Amino acid sequence: MKAAFRVDAGTFVGGGHLARCLTLAKQLRHEGVEDICFLMRAHEGAQFNAVTESGFELCVLPLQVDSDYSSYDGWVGAKKDQDAKDWVNVLEEKGFSSNDLIVVDHYGLDVEFENYFKRSGYKVCVVDDLVNRQHNCDVLIDQTCGRSASEYSDLVPSNAKLLVGSKYCLLREEFSENRLASLDRRVRLKNTNVVFLNFGSTDPGNVTQNILMSLEDYLADNRFRVLVVVGDAYPHISGLKKFLDGSRMSAELHVSPKSISELLVESDVAIGAAGSATWERFCLGIPSVLVKTADNQSDVISKVRELGAAVCIDQMGSFDAADLSESLEEVLANYEQIMAASCELVDGRGAGRLVSVLLEG
Secondary structure, three states, rough: OOOOEOOOOOOEEOHHHHHHHHHHHHHHOOOOOOEEEEEEOOOOOOOHHHHOOOOOOEEEOOOOOOOOOOOOHOOOOOOOHHHHHHHHHHHHHOOOOOOOOEEEEOOOOOHHHHHHHEEEEEEEEEEOOOOOOOOOOOOEEOOOOOOHHHHOOOOOOOOOOEOOHHHHHHOOOHHHHHHHHHHHHOOOOOOOOOEEEOOOOOOOOHHHHHHHHHHHHHHHHHHEEEEEEEEOOOOOHHHHHHHHHOOEEEEEEEOOOOOOHHHHHOOOEEEOOOOOOOHHHHHHOOOEEEEOOOOOHHHHHHHHHHHHOHHHEOOOOOOHHHHHHHHHHHHHHHHHHHHHHHHHHHHOHHHHHHHHHOOOO
16 A cells, blocks of 8 residues: 655644654554655745655645635645645556555645545545544544544544544654653652743744743743754744843753654653644643644643643733743642643554554455
8 A cells, every 4th residue: 555645834834734644654654554655835934854854755746826824725835626636646647546545634625625536546534633624534533632523423424434532642653652751750750940842843923932031030030941942944043042042041942853752851841832742742741831822722722621631821822921920830739630631641652543543454
């Protein structure tokens, strides 16, 4: 079986979709699927290197329309039907045929796109977490904690396999490898003074610096050490470096570190967006403050708060110093309970569970 991933990444699209697709692709390769390619449009800040450096073939098409990132349709870079036709042609040229696998992880694509591949006999797997549109797929993956299969009952064919909930989280192998060490460290922890802060690989809205500016006095006065993590495509790097150089805080800047998990193991608490990286922190049992940075994170925040797995700030753009410091204090005051609730949700073995289903039949 061959496998193709239709996914995009860039400054405004973000890198979370690509990250989880790469994890799934590596697991497929580990299980013997050797012919794997990624299908991507040339968006601004496209993270093509992540694909090629992982050893996968990359197929790139130019943008056919001006991207309007204010709506998910604008994330595609072409009309949906044309995007599908283009990629069907690419895959046919590459020798893809009936029963090969296409994985679609894209907020801008839906049943209109997927129909083209189903008609050609492909096995279609959709990765989603919005629960807001129709899909024509054989398998649907939604790694949101607390998600119920019934939420998709009217959105997918009756014979589609629904793999939903945090047991299917797509995390890189490094997180399962470091899980026990992280949990053991937390059980024996005497002082909580290392804060991990990350708001995705691109963070176009510069939430990273806004949060740090709001929390500077609190973190400095309480002698926290802050590990600030951004990606290569983070567009505000010069301003952030200037701010940190003149700050009272004890802060270390890490740009695209080789191992996020090692930095997380070293950290005591975390502050970050309620996106896909939430599950990385949960796997390692790191009590966290989750900050809503996009409308599509509302579901995650609601379910996480209900389960007591993190402290959440669900007002977008709310960087009030008092709210942030109080949220951190709440995490510290309930450290053991939050740690236990979060690490119970994610064990780091989701990719293996998913691939075993995808390779059935």
